Amino acid sequence: MNKVPMTQGGYASLKEELRWRQQEERPRIIEAIAEARAHGDLSENAEYHAAKEAQSLNEGRIGELEDLIARAEVIDVTKLSGDTVKFGATVVLVDEDTEEEKTYQIVGDQEADVKKGRISISSPIARALIGKGVGDSVEVNAPGGARGYEVVQVRYG
Template identity: 70%
Template structure:
């Protein structure tokens, strides 16, 4: 069983989602199924089939979350230090073409959220950054073409 590296915040977010799926969504969907059943003939009952589909998706998500939480290896980023990029690091980069600054935290796959500045340890950018230090140049091939960055800062918060 492969472990999944994760920050404490990422683990807590998955636990919260699991509780929501189990304690809020599951009872709500069961109620929908019960109501739809009371409408009679199930073979032509779109509400019933939609509720059963929702139930299937919710139960699948619960199983997925339970698996990820069971395999989680929580890493306390606040106890990490050093000047080398590794899991948990918050890295400030400057795009060498546009001079635009980007700040990314390298996190586990289940908690990655690029819109909020968290990229997966398995992403091409994170793989290129791991092992680099402040001042290093990094080139990454992205779907939009090659990008060149300079590492401005590495910190653990």
């Protein structure tokens, strides 16, 4: 059973989504199924089929969330330190071509959100950064082609 690394915030958001799906979404879907069933003939009842589909998707996600939570390895980023990049690090990079500065935190796969500056530990850029320190250059083979970055800052917490 492989452990899934994640931050405390990521773990909390998975637990909240599971709570919402079990305690709010599940009863709402059951109500929708009961209401659609009351309309009569189920073979041509679009509301019934849509509600059953929603129930299937919800139950599938609940199973997925329960599995992720059971395998979670919660890492307290505030207790990490060092000057090399590892899981939980917030890294400031400078694009060597455009001189544009970017800041990313390396998080678990379930927490990744590039718009919020959180990249997955399994992404090409995070894999290239692991073990690097301030002043190091990294070459990242991204979908848009190879990019060069210089590590300007590494911080935790």
